[in-house]
Every structure is written in structure tokens, then in C-alpha cells.
Amino acid sequence: MELFYRVTIHEIVADALMLVEEKELSSKHALEKIFKKVEGKDKEKARGIAHAYVFEIEKWRAKIDFIINSVLRGSKVEDLDPYLANLLRIGVFEMKFKKINPAIATDSIVRVVKEKFDLTRAKFANAILREVEKFNVEKALKRLKEKDRIEWLAVRFSHPRWYVEYVIDLLGYDEAVRLLLSNLKPQRYYVRINSLKADIEKVKKYLEENGVRVAYTPVDDVLKVLEYEKPITKLEGYKKGYFVIQDLASAYVAHVLSPEPGERVLDLAAAPGSKTFHAAALMENKGEIVAVDYSYERLVRMKERMKKLGVKNVKLVYADGQSYIDKEKFDKIILDAPCSSSGTYRQFPEVKWRFNEEKIKRIISVQRNMLINAFRNLKEGGEMTYSTCSVRIDENEENVMFGLERGFEIVDYPFSWGDKGFLEIGDKTFRTWTHRHDCNSFFIAKLRKP
Ligand SMILES: C[S@@+](CC[C@H](N)C(=O)[O-])C[C@H]1O[C@@H](n2cnc3c(N)ncnc32)[C@H](O)[C@@H]1O
Numbered sequence: 001m002e003l004f005y006r007v008t009i010h011e012i013v014a015d016a017l018m019l020v021e022e023k024e025l026s027s028k029h030a031l032e033k034i035f036k037k038v039e040g041k042d043k044e045k046a047r048g049i050a051h052a053y054v055f056e057i058e059k060w061r062a063k064i065d066f067i068i069n070s071v072l073r074g075s076k077v078e079d080l081d082p083y084l085a086n087l088l089r090i091g092v093f094e095m096k097f098k099k100i101n102p103a104i105a106t107d108s109i110v111r112v113v114k115e116k117f118d119l120t121r122a123k124f125a126n127a128i129l130r131e132v133e134k135f136n137v138e139k140a141l142k143r144l145k146e147k148d149r150i151e152w153l154a155v156r157f158s159h160p161r162w163y164v165e166y167v168i169d170l171l172g173y174d175e176a177v178r179l180l181l182s183n184l185k186p187q188r189y190y191v192r193i194n195s196l197k198a199d200i201e202k203v204k205k206y207l208e209e210n211g212v213r214v215a216y217t218p219v220d221d222v223l224k225v226l227e228y229e230k231p232i233t234k235l236e237g238y239k240k241g242y243f244v245i246q247d248l249a250s251a252y253v254a255h256v257l258s259p260e261p262g263e264r265v266l267d268l269a270a271a272p273g274s275k276t277f278h279a280a281a282l283m284e285n286k287g288e289i290v291a292v293d294y295s296y297e298r299l300v301r302m303k304e305r306m307k308k309l310g311v312k313n314v315k316l317v318y319a320d321g322q323s324y325i326d327k328e329k330f331d332k333i334i335l336d337a338p339c340s341s342s343g344t345y346r347q348f349p350e351v352k353w354r355f356n357e358e359k360i361k362r363i364i365s366v367q368r369n370m371l372i373n374a375f376r377n378l379k380e381g382g383e384m385t386y387s388t389c390s391v392r393i394d395e396n397e398e399n400v401m402f403g404l405e406r407g408f409e410i411v412d413y414p415f416s417w418g419d420k421g422f423l424e425i426g427d428k429t430f431r432t433w434t435h436r437h438d439c440n441s442f443f444i445a446k447l448r449k450p
Pocket residue numbers: 250268269270271272273274275276292293294295298319320321322336337338339366
């Protein structure tokens with residue numbers, strides 16, 4: 001493949017894995033950053049290949065690390081230099097998952113290690129990958145299953161152990177396994193029609209004429225993508241902003257809030273703007289939405305998208321949603337809180353490895369501060385949605401209960417699809433699950449300030 005003369009696909013993938021880990025970028029954004037610096041006539045093809053590598057390595061990381069740790073005997077992959085560790089992960093992925101000839105896979109990795117490090121580490125990488133070649137994964141997994149069934153699930157289906165334990169507690173063993181399996185399936189795409197520029201029947205016809213087979217969903221302005229010939233983002237209609245790609249459950253939030261034209265709406269964690277823009281469309285661009293986010297980079301991306309979608313009633317504010325106070329109070333608030341993202345593993349496998357209990361505790365405290373701040377910014381009689389893409393009760397129902405202690409009341413909203421939540425308020429909340437609803441695992445509750 002003809003790329004910028006010094007760059008191999010293995011270096012690109014290793015660089016992207018570093019960005020995903022250290023800067024917490026998604027695979028897609030990490031590669032966008034890297035490919036700005038790559039030249040060559042095969043650039044687009046290489047980007048596709050690199051994306052598939054990064055995505056699959058993140059998806060299978062627990063299993064890949066299990067293989068490396070087994071041959072390291074004693075030390076752990078996390079103890080190695082992170083770049084070297086990622087190169088070994090690529091080697092294992094090629095050998096054991098892509099079934100590339102082990103000698104070829106080893107040789108490509110060893111070459112990069114020699115160039116980036118030194119001969120000693122190149123010899124080390126060579127020895128490890130030779131061991132990996134001989135390592136019988138199925139036999140080792142069988143032994144693990146006999147010893148520790150939870151750890152076996154975590155490795156076999158490549159999920160964090162805490163998540164496996166958590167969903168078994170919530171759903172029982174059999175259903176939890178179905179959830180783990182569904183998180184490994186290919187992403188399901190949904191298209192939300194941008195009613196500022198198009199209507200659903202026209203978009204449906206347009207998509208079908210362009211080789212995209214779609215179906216209606218329980219959400220009025222959302223279509224499920226069943227099949228497509230070329231990526232939807234390459235279609236003219238997407239570039240013109242007639243529709244966006246948005247998860248089904250995420251596109252339900254604005255309907256539950258149902259902002260009216262002319263109202264004042266606050267979005268306390270707005271970027272990259274899917275729910276803000278949906279609310280703007282439901283408000284027919286009339287009234288005002290104040291969209292707050294704590295990430296400048298994400299707000300910049302939001303501004304670009306806003307123009308494309310023809311959204312005109314949104315004011316972007318770079319501020320902390322825990323403390324931002326506007327001079328006037330709001331009719332409605334969207335609080336789509338930052339969370340463990342544990343409902344999005346199918347879409348973003350890299351987030352599986354980002355959260356531990358300590359980090360989750362910190363994010364729960366942010367969620368609670370935001371809830372208190374939403375209460376301050378809301379008019380009396382004003383309504384808000386609280387949503388997350390987390391499966392955890394402490395980020396969802398328990399936070400709603402916390403909100404109730406702080407003065408909110410819960411609205412008994414007639415959710416038209418999805419499942420109920422947990423605890424005593426469960427009947428008045430909404431949940432989806434990847435294995436049951438074919439979208440992100442998601443939570444919504446509607447609250448009111450009395
Ligand atoms: C779940 S995402 C929001 C997604 C968005 N509502 C949408 O539909 O596109 C959470 C957002 O919260 C932002 N965030 C995290 N901490 C924040 C804080 N203290 N104040 C404001 N925004 C914050 C993150 O930058 C991220 O954009």
C-alpha cells in the first residue's frame with residue numbers, strides 16, 4: 001500500500017490506540033487526527049483498514065490481553081511500555097483473530113519495534129509473539145471457565161469484570177450473557193430526520209433510491225437502517241443535513257421533553273449536540289436553546305454541525321454545567337449527563353476500558369451537582385429530562401431519587417416503548433437494552449420543579 005513513505009499500517013494503528021487510551025478519543029476521532037498527517041494515494045483505503053483494526057482490537061482487548069498475559073507469565077501487559085504493549089496487541093490480533101500467517105504478523109511487528117525502540121526489545125517482541133503462536137487459547141479458556149466463571153465471561157466476551165458482575169446482578173446470568181453477546185455485534189445505525197430541512201417520507205424514499213433499506217421505528221422521526229450499499233455519511237442528503245445518524249433511544253429524549261416553539265431551553269451537557277439539534281427542530285427554530293458544555297473541542301464540532309443542519313436558535317456556552325447559572329430561568333432542561341457510557345459498548349468498544357469504580361464515583365458526583373444546578377435554573381412548573389447511556393442504577397434511578405430529595409417531582413410520562421427501570425420509581429422511568437431493543441442501553445426520566 002502506498003502511503004507517506006515511512007508510515008506502515010501497524011504504526012498508524014499503534015498511534016491511534018495510544019490516542020484512544022491517553023487522550024480518551026473515540027477510534028474514529030483518533031484516526032481523523034492521525035490521517036491529517038498521512039499522505040498517499042491509498043489514504044482512504046488505509047483509513048478504512050486502520051479503523052477496522054482499532055475498533056476490533058478495542059472490542060477484543062480483554063481476550064487479547066489474556067493471551068499476552070498468559071505468555072508473559074508473571075508480569076502483565078500493563079507493565080510494559082504502552083506503545084510496545086499496543087504493538088503486541090496488534091500482533092496477537094493479526095495472528096489469532098485475523099488468522100494472518102504468524103511468521104508474517106510477527107515480522108511486521110518486530111520491524112516496527114526495532115525502529116521505534118531497540119534490538120533488545122525487538123528480540124523480546126519476537127519471543128513473545130512466537131509464544132503466542134504456540135499458545136492454545138481455547139484450552140486456556142476452558143481451564144479459566146473451571147476456575148472462575150465470571151473472569152471467563154469477562155475474557156471470552158471481552159468486557160470489564162465489574163460490568164459482567166453488574167449485569168448478572170441486574171438481569172440474571174442467561175440474559176446478561178445475551179447482553180454481552182449483543183455488545184459484540186456490528187453497530188446498528190438509525191437515521192433521525194431533520195425536520196428543519198426534510199420530512200420522513202421524502203428521506204425514506206431518498207434513502208431507498210440510494211441503496212439504503214430502512215424501516216420505521218417506535219420513534220416518529222427515526223428510521224432503522226437494515227442494509228446499505230455505501231456508508232450513509234457519504235450520501236449527498238447526509239452532507240446537506242436532511243438527516244443525522246443518531247441512536248434510537250437517544251432520539252427519544254427530545255420527544256419526551258417535547259419543547260414548544262418559543263420556549264427557553266437549557267441543555268447542560270450538550271456537545272456534540274444530537275439532542276440540542278433535535279429539540280431545535282421540534283421548536284421549529286423558534287425560542288432559544290442555551291447549550292452548555294465543558295469541552296471546547298466538542299463545542300467547536302457542534303458549531304460546525306449546527307450550520308449544516310440549519311439550526312438557528314442555539315447559543316453555545318463554554319461552561320461547567322455543575323455551576324452555570326443563566327440570568328433568566330428556563331421552561332425546559334435537557335440533562336444528558338456525562339456517564340460511564342456503559343450502555344454504548346457496541347458502538348464505542350474503547351469505553352469498556354475507561355472506567356473503574358473510583359472514576360464512576362467521581363462522575364456520579366458530577367451528575368448530582370448537575371441535577372442540583374438544573375433545579376436552580378428551572379422555572380417553577382418547568383420540566384426536564386434526565387438521561388444517560390449507562391446501565392448502572394447509581395447513575396440512573398438512584399440519581400433520580402437524589403433529585404426527588406432535592407425538590408424535584410417525577411413526571412409519570414406515558415413512554416410508548418422500551419422497558420421500565422429499577423427501584424420504587426422504576427415504573428415511571430424508561431430503559432432500553434442493546435440485546436432487547438437493538439440500540440444503546442439507555443435511561444430516561446422526566447422530572448418537574450413543583
Ligand atoms: C453524554 S455526552 C452529551 C451528549 C449530547 N447531549 C448529545 O446528545 O449529543 C456528555 C457531555 O457532557 C460534557 N461534560 C462533562 N462534564 C461536564 C461539565 N462539568 N459541564 C458541562 N458539560 C460537561 C462532555 O463534554 C460531553 O460532551
